[in-house]
Amino acid sequence: MNSKEILYNYCLRLGDDALILGQRLSELCSKGPILEEDLAQTNIALDMIGRAQALFNYASEINGGKNTADDIAYRRPEFQYRNHLLVEQPNEDFAHVIARQLYISAFEVLFYGSLENSKDSILASIASKTIKEIKYHLQHASDWTVRLGDGTPESTFKMQRAINNLWMYTGELFEMDSIDDQLLKSGIGVDKSPLIEKWRKQIQATLSEATLTMPEEMFMQSGGKQGVHTEHMGHLLSEMQYLQRAYPDAKW
Amino acid sequence: MKNLHNDESFQKRIDANEHVEPRDYMPEGYRKHLIRQISQHAHSEVIGMQPEGNWITRAPSLRAKQILLAKIQDEGGHGLYLYSAAETLGVSREEMIEQLHSGKAKYSNIFNYPALNWADIGAIGWLVDGAAIVNQVSLQRTSYGPYSRAMIRICKEESFHQRQGYEIMCKMMAGTLEQKQMAQDAMNRWWWPALMMFGPHDSDSPHTGDAVKWKIKRESNDTLRQKFIDKTVQQAELIGLVIPDKDLKWNAQNGHYDHGTINWEEFFEVINGKGPCNKQRLEHHKKYHLEGEWVREAATAHKMKKIKRERHHLTH
Numbered sequence: 041m042n043s044k045e046i047l048y049n050y051c052l053r054l055g056d057d058a059l060i061l062g063q064r065l066s067e068l069c070s071k072g073p074i075l076e077e078d079l080a081q082t083n084i085a086l087d088m089i090g091r092a093q094a095l096f097n098y099a100s101e102i103n104g105g106k107n108t109a110d111d112i113a114y115r116r117p118e119f120q121y122r123n124h125l126l127v128e129q130p131n132e133d134f135a136h137v138i139a140r141q142l143y144i145s146a147f148e149v150l151f152y153g154s155l156e157n158s159k160d161s162i163l164a165s166i167a168s169k170t171i172k173e174i175k176y177h178l179q180h181a182s183d184w185t186v187r188l189g190d191g192t193p194e195s196t197f198k199m200q201r202a203i204n205n206l207w208m209y210t211g212e213l214f215e216m217d218s219i220d221d222q223l224l225k226s227g228i229g230v231d232k233s234p235l236i237e238k239w240r241k242q243i244q245a246t247l248s249e250a251t252l253t254m255p256e257e258m259f260m261q262s263g264g265k266q267g268v269h270t271e272h273m274g275h276l277l278s279e280m281q282y283l284q285r286a287y288p289d290a291k292w
Numbered sequence: 293m294k295n296l297h298n299d300e301s302f303q304k305r306i307d308a309n310e311h312v313e314p315r316d317y318m319p320e321g322y323r324k325h326l327i328r329q330i331s332q333h334a335h336s337e338v339i340g341m342q343p344e345g346n347w348i349t350r351a352p353s354l355r356a357k358q359i360l361l362a363k364i365q366d367e368g369g370h371g372l373y374l375y376s377a378a379e380t381l382g383v384s385r386e387e388m389i390e391q392l393h394s395g396k397a398k399y400s401n402i403f404n405y406p407a408l409n410w411a412d413i414g415a416i417g418w419l420v421d422g423a424a425i426v427n428q429v430s431l432q433r434t435s436y437g438p439y440s441r442a443m444i445r446i447c448k449e450e451s452f453h454q455r456q457g458y459e460i461m462c463k464m465m466a467g468t469l470e471q472k473q474m475a476q477d478a479m480n481r482w483w484w485p486a487l488m489m490f491g492p493h494d495s496d497s498p499h500t501g502d503a504v505k506w507k508i509k510r511e512s513n514d515t516l517r518q519k520f521i522d523k524t525v526q527q528a529e530l531i532g533l534v535i536p537d538k539d540l541k542w543n544a545q546n547g548h549y550d551h552g553t554i555n556w557e558e559f560f561e562v563i564n565g566k567g568p569c570n571k572q573r574l575e576h577h578k579k580y581h582l583e584g585e586w587v588r589e590a591a592t593a594h595k596m597k598k599i600k601r602e603r604h605h606l607t608h
Contacts, residue, residue, distance in 0.1 A: 062357075063349060066348040066349055066357070066361060067348075067349055069341060069345035069348055069361075069364055070338075070341040070342050070345040070364075070576065070577075070580070071580045071583075072580070072584065073580075073583070073584025073585075073587035073588055074584065074587075074588060075338065075368055075371055075372060075375075076372070077584075077587075078341070078368055079365055079368045079369065079372075082361050082364060082365050082368070083365060085361055086358060086361045086362060086365070089354055089357050089358050089361065090358060092354065093354045093355070093358070096354070109354060110353045110354055113353075113354055114352075114353075134584070134587050186594070187590055187591050187594040188587070188590050188594075190594050190597060191589070191590025191591065191593045191594045192586070192589050192590050192593045194586050194589075194590070195586055195587070195589070195590030195593075198586070279349050279350060280349060280350070282350050283350060283352035283410060284352055284353075287468065287470055287471070289468055290352075290467050290468050290470070290471050291463065291467055292352035292353045292356055292410070292463060292467075
């Protein structure tokens with residue numbers, strides 16, 4: 041891969057996390073436990089889709105306009121999506137929605153905080169816009185983790201279960217591969233290896249306030265960045281891509 | 293005797309176009325009428341999230357998805373201010389939701405129709421929000437202060453929604469044959485229900501009397517419906533949509549469009565629970581309300597524990 045292709049792929053990875061999580065969260069509309077929470081979840085979805093749009097616009101520009109942001113979002117086959125497995129996991133219940141958000145937002149605060157210093161000025165500016173939103177997402181997810189963890193016996197059980205169930209998808213967040221290494225060398229990308237300790241501390245602090253326990257060490261799932269997804273992904277995409285695929289000549 | 297005196301001075305204030313505020317005296321009938329109307333309005337905003345929410349995950353572009361997400365959020369937000377406005381009259385949100393679930397409180401009949409293709413999202417914004425705005429602009433001058441202020445805020449956002457809805461219809465009508473068919477199909481299904489949103493003809497409307505006297509309602513159903521028709525017909529023609537009413541024609545004598553007969557039989561059947569989605573909409577609301585119970589209980593339990601710990605901390 042040349043340096044353009046590497047940067048293009050990097051934008052897709054970041055954009056896909058935002059797109060796929062945005063898609064998952066948008067499934068929650070009109071299903072919230074209270075109206076305020078319904079609005080909070082669609083608000084986070086909106087932030088995510090907006091971030092995906094910015095990253096795909098940039099990817100499209102890098103690619104010389106050969107494909108538009110919408111082509112990138114809607115017209116790829118499953119194995120070309122580069123998101124982490126965590127974000128495609130289904131909305132099993134409200135506790136899973138919160139645990140997924142806690143894990144990803146705690147990671148993104150660190151990741152985008154570091155990307156703000158990127159030598160690539162467009163990525164840096166996307167990062168500084170998005171970091172404000174991510175801080176709110178993390179606050180929101182942490183508050184709910186504490187409420188549910190330190191709530192009733194039922195909610196403690198459900199929150200701990202969600203924390204445990206999703207734990208195996210967190211290792212992938214910190215993996216470095218050749219794309220990450222090359223962009224780190226050129227001062228554009230983020231070094232994720234040192235983030236893991238800070239991330240664990242943050243999660244540990246929230247869980248202990250929530251009277252929950254850190255999951256035990258376990259084998260971590262991986263593959264999203266190489267396009268090897270979970271079974272959930274195909275269903276998510278077939279719904280998301282429906283109109284673009286069924287009416288390929290239409291403009292929306 | 294005292295109440296009679298109060299009722300007279302209340303009516304004098306209304307006649308002088310003064311706003312009534314939550315702590316002011318108001319006749320019981322006025323309070324009841326407002327609770328019924330405002331809670332119905334709030335429930336309509338919330339139930340209306342369902343047909344549109346049905347398309348968020350299938351919205352065909354990033355821009356369309358963002359616009360739709362933002363619109364539905366606005367609607368939920370309107371639901372919130374309207375619930376708060378109703379709460380100023382001494383009813384809690386929980387009670388209002390119970391009344392919705394028991395069928396005692398209604399929501400706008402329009403949401404008992406399904407959103408079947410993407411153009412429905414255009415038609416809902418353009419026709420349904422378009423009809424709602426005509427009504428809400430008139431309600432900005434309603435006599436109850438909190439309701440009037442909520443309407444002023446809501447109208448600003450609704451006019452965006454209407455434009456965005458029309459933009460979807462424009463794009464569809466400028467698109468492929470299948471897109472044009474979707475747009476016309478949506479038009480055919482939403483036109484008549486949108487006209488019915490203004491309620492029965494003035495001669496048959498059971499609530500008009502007191503509501504007009506109290507200036508809760510400022511213009512009649514038929515007047516508002518006519519305003520909506522007059523502004524919408526040309527927008528439809530401009531993009532090549534056919535209005536599914538063969539009797540619709542311009543009346544040069546009175547400067548309005550005449551329309552065909554509205555099928556009130558269907559309207560009353562749908563109001564009485566026999567529309568295509570009545571059961572689905574209500575069951576959806578009940579299901580997720582019930583599913584969220586453990587979350588609400590946890591939030592309350594956590595709050596109580598926190599208060600207890602803080603007290604304990606203060607006293608030791």
